[in-house]
Amino acid sequence: MTDLTLNCRRLFLRNHTVDVRIGAHDFEKLGPQRIIFNVELFVPYSASTPTQDDLAEVVDYDFIREVIARRVAQGHIVLQETLCDDLMRALIAHPQVQAVRLSSCKPDVYPDCEAVGVEIFQTKSPT
Known part of the structure; x- marks a missing residue:
């Protein structure tokens, strides 16, 4: 186990569905697409009790929703990678957050799979 899993509280937002103007293909530029976000924030237990x-006294879940x-x-955003990177920068900037796991997926792009998406994980650099 890492120090994050031993010493942090994990806050999460699961299956947060938002209509987003996203995509590189012409058909994706016609209108918004459903994007499903899953976010985990790791906050030191001592700073979140x-x-x-x-x-x-804690990180409010509304913070995650507001960033998104x-x-x-x-x-319009062309790539999910760009969207996730932008969200990551805003989430990890919170003073109490030590690490973030974030994923986005498009559930409606291909008929032969549940979804396509991106997941990233980042820890805060020591200052």
Whole structure:
């Protein structure tokens, strides 16, 4: 086991479905596509244990949703890789977040598979 799994709280957003203007192919540029996001934030246990049972003491799940919504609102994205990299930069920048696992997938592109997608994992660089 790594220090992240031993000493961190893992917050997650599962199967968050958003209509996104994304794609490199002409047919993908005709309108938004469903994208399913899965996000895990690793926050040090010592920095994420509330003492007052107060939302201000933890990383709010709304933070994840807002990061996704802000990026999607910026307009058409050609590649899922670009989308995930942009989201990763915003998520890992949170002062309490030490690592992020993020995936996006397009469930409607090919009829012969469940989805196509990208997953990335990044830890915060020591300062």
